[in-house]
Amino acid sequence: MEIQANRTRYASPEKEGRDEACISLLGADQALAILESLPVPSILAFGMTCRRLHDLANSDSLWALICRRDWGSRVVDTWSRSAGCKVGWKQLYCQMLFLGAAAWHRMQQGDVVPPPRASHSMNIVEGKMTVYGGGCDGGRHMDDTWVASLPEDILDGVVWEQASIGTPSGRFGQSSIVVGDILVLFGGINDKGIRQNDTWVNEGIRVANAEERSSWQLLEVAQSPPSRGAHAGCYAGDRMVVIFGGIGSDGVRLHDTWMLDFSEVPISWHEITTFESPSARSGHTLTWIGGKRMVLFGGRGTKFEVLNDVWLLDMEGDYPLWVELKASELHSAHGFPAPRAGHSASLIFGGRILIFGGEDARRSRKGDIWVLDPSAGLQVGRGTSNTNVTYRYTSFNENKFTRRFWKKLKQRGRPPSKRSFHGACTVDSSHAVIIFGGMIDGELSPDAAAGLGFDDKLYMLQLVP
Numbered sequence: 001m002e003i004q005a006n007r008t009r010y011a012s013p014e015k016e017g018r019d020e021a022c023i024s025l026l027g028a029d030q031a032l033a034i035l036e037s038l039p040v041p042s043i044l045a046f047g048m049t050c051r052r053l054h055d056l057a058n059s060d061s062l063w064a065l066i067c068r069r070d071w072g073s074r075v076v077d078t079w080s081r082s083a084g085c086k087v088g089w090k091q092l093y094c095q096m097l098f099l100g101a102a103a104w105h106r107m108q109q110g111d112v113v114p115p116p117r118a119s120h121s122m123n124i125v126e127g128k129m130t131v132y133g134g135g136c137d138g139g140r141h142m143d144d145t146w147v148a149s150l151p152e153d154i155l156d157g158v159v160w161e162q163a164s165i166g167t168p169s170g171r172f173g174q175s176s177i178v179v180g181d182i183l184v185l186f187g188g189i190n191d192k193g194i195r196q197n198d199t200w201v202n203e204g205i206r207v208a209n210a211e212e213r214s215s216w217q218l219l220e221v222a223q224s225p226p227s228r229g230a231h232a233g234c235y236a237g238d239r240m241v242v243i244f245g246g247i248g249s250d251g252v253r254l255h256d257t258w259m260l261d262f263s264e265v266p267i268s269w270h271e272i273t274t275f276e277s278p279s280a281r282s283g284h285t286l287t288w289i290g291g292k293r294m295v296l297f298g299g300r301g302t303k304f305e306v307l308n309d310v311w312l313l314d315m316e317g318d319y320p321l322w323v324e325l326k327a328s329e330l331h332s333a334h335g336f337p338a339p340r341a342g343h344s345a346s347l348i349f350g351g352r353i354l355i356f357g358g359e360d361a362r363r364s365r366k367g368d369i370w371v372l373d374p375s376a377g378l379q380v381g382r383g384t385s386n387t388n389v390t391y392r393y394t395s396f397n398e399n400k401f402t403r404r405f406w407k408k409l410k411q412r413g414r415p416p417s418k419r420s421f422h423g424a425c426t427v428d429s430s431h432a433v434i435i436f437g438g439m440i441d442g443e444l445s446p447d448a449a450a451g452l453g454f455d456d457k458l459y460m461l462q463l464v465p
Contacts, residue, residue, distance in 0.1 A: 031056055036065045040093075040401050063089035071096050075349040078429045082464055095465040096350070097401065102369050104413035107434070107458040108157030114146040116454035118439040119230070119342075121176030122423025123183055124150065129158065130183065130202075131423060131436060135172040137454050141191045143170035145202075145216070154427060154434070154460055167216050168200050173282075175233030177241045179262060184241055185216070186260075189229035195249045197227040199260070199269075222268035225258040230282035232299075236315060237292040239263050242272070244296060244313075247282045253302050255280035257313070257322075277322040278311045283341030283421070289351050292316050295325075295374050297355065299341050306339040306361045312374060325377030327405040336406045337370045344424035346433045348463065351375060354433055356461065359420035365441060367418035369409040369461070376403040409463075416459050417441060432462040 026034075031053055035043050043066070047057025056062065067076050067089055079096055087095070120134025120142070131146045144165045148158035174188030174196070183202040189195055199219040231246025231254070239262040245254050257272040278284075284299025284307070292315035299307050310325045327336060343358030343366070355370040422438025440453050 028056060032062060035062055036069065040066065040070075044401065058090060060089045063093055067093050067096070071349050072430070075429050075431050078431050079463075079465075082431070082462065094401070097403070099352075099371055099407060099409060099463055101410040101412050101464050102354075103462045103464045104411065104415050105155055105460040105462060106414070106416075107155065107460055109148075109458050110157065110159040112160055112162075113456055114144070114160060114162075114436075115142070116456040117142055117172075117437050118421040118454055119172035120423050120437060121174060121185065122425050122434075122436055123176055123178050124425045124427065124434075125178045125183060126181050127428075129425065129434065130163075130176075132176060132185070133168075133171050133174060133188065134423075134437065135454075139191075141170035141172050141189070143168065150427070154432070158458070164216060168198070168218075171196060171229070173229035173231070173246075175231060175243055177233050177235055179235060179239055179241060184219075184260070186233060186241075186243060187225075187228050187231060187246065189247075195227035195229050195247065197224045199224065219267065221260070222266045224269050225256070225271070226254070228254060232284050232286035232296065234286045234288040234294050236288065236294060237290075240292075242286065242294060242313065242315075244278070244286055245281050245284060245299065253280040253282050253300075257320075272315075272320050274320055274322045278309065278324075279307075281307060281341075285343060285345035285355075286313075287345045287347055287353050289347060289353070289374055293374075295345075295353060295372070297345055297353070297372065298339065298343060298358065300361075304361065306341050306359075308337055308339040310372065310374070310377065312377070312379075323379045325374060325405075326380055328376075328378040335408060337368065337408075338366075340366060340420075342420035342439075344422060344433075344435065345372075346424050346426045347430065348426060348433070349430040354426075354461070354463075356424065356433070356435065357419050357422060357438070359439075363420075365418040365420045365439065367415055369411060371407045371409060373403050373405055373407070376405040378405075412464065416457065417455065419455060422455070427460075432460050435459045435461060 043057055047054050114131050115136060117134035117136045121132040123130050127150055129148045129150055133142050135141055145163045146160050147163045148160045171188030171190050175186050177184045185200040187196050199221055200216045201219050202216045204215050227249045228246035231243050233241055233243035236242040241260045244257050248254050255277055258269050259272050260269050278296055280302050281299030284296055286294050286296050288294050294313040296311040301307055312323045312325050314321045340358030344356050346354045348354050353372040357366050359365045417440040419438035419440045423436045424433050426433050436458050437455050440455050
């Protein structure tokens with residue numbers, strides 16, 4: 001941890017005069033070129049160093065550049081339209097940093113809809129949304145694949161088409177990961193409760209006509225991880241995928257990490273050995289945050305307890321490393337989510353993760369929304385990640401720009417039923433998450449055991465100011 005005290009506010013008049021004399025030699029264009037390459041706290045400090053540059057450090061032209069640099073042009077344009085009223089670029093940056101709320105929208109699905117389900121796969125690849133498998137009412141495990149093209153305005157709704165059925169065999173609790181323009185599916189639990197360790201790929205997410213339907217193919221690999229279901233997996237950069245944990249063939253929860261590299265010949269799974277790792281669990285999430293870094297959250301442990309710990313898997317260096325992340329003392333007052341399993345964790349703009357739903361140790365389902373910012377986490381344990389995580393003592397002026405490890409979002413619109421083991425994926429602009437299905441409390445099947453129901457509704461959760 002690096003603590004940097006901001007001393008510029010307390011500089012002596014003599015030193016301030018010398019600084020101002022040096023900086024005064026810079027033209028406005030030169031100063032702007034320097035500022036636009038600096039992190040936000042440095043920009044604020046720079047603006048306090050010299051009175052002449054205060055206006056430049058707070059100018060709309062600079063903050064327009066900073067917004068697009070930090071958040072991306074597409075999401076900035078989308079956010080600007082959703083904000084409704086015109087605000088200055090610096091205020092817009094604050095809105096996008098703090099993410100005060102998320103708005104719910106019910107999406108139309110046309111006349112044919114995938115049957116209700118939970119613990120299914122849901123992905124977006126090449127502008128198409130896919131749903132495969134899962135469990136449904138009556139204990140059946142589904143073997144169908146559905147595809148829907150996403151319109152330019154997602155709120156216009158989607159039209160589903162069943163792309164395939166029967167292959168892969170019916171299952172739930174599998175992982176399905178997007179690698180470029182293909183889907184990679186691994187494992188899961190079948191109708192007989194048998195855990196799988198097969199790997200499937202789908203290279204044709206197309207439904208234009210009967211001859212071009214989505215096609216799954218079994219991938220021959222030199223080595224596979226032990227059979228499992230209810231594990232978590234994600235993209236790991238450089239055409240690699242990673243899985244962690246799950247429930248093995250003997251019903252015991254696992255804590256191993258495996259990687260599949262598509263650039264390797266022959267293709268094979270490899271176990272990743274690290275000095276320490278998260279405890280054994282199932283029903284957790286693993287989310288790619290860019291580069292070769294992934295974040296794990298929550299799950300159900302070996303004693304059926306639910307968890308809310310956060311771990312970073314960093315594969316950027318010479319060797320992979322699991323590092324636990326926690327909130328610093330500066331962020332502890334902002335709270336954190338209760339332990340849970342069966343939630344969703346979707347990457348949104350700014351390298352952050354949106355957590356929705358899940359269930360607690362008593363299987364009571366949740367409907368809260370949290371945003372996790374891994375860059376604001378404090379690394380603990382015996383390892384040191386290659387990821388830069390820096391904590392600063394900030395001035396009052398900088399405090400409103402400080403990233404928070406956890407932030408609970410307010411909800412607007414009409415929230416859906418609380419749920420767990422639903423599907424979720426982020427739209428291309430990274431400002432919204434689409435959610436389908438999941439287990440909910442008895443609205444669909446009031447006579448079912450414990451009031452359990454399976455949902456088939458589609459929602460969009462949009463980040464708003």
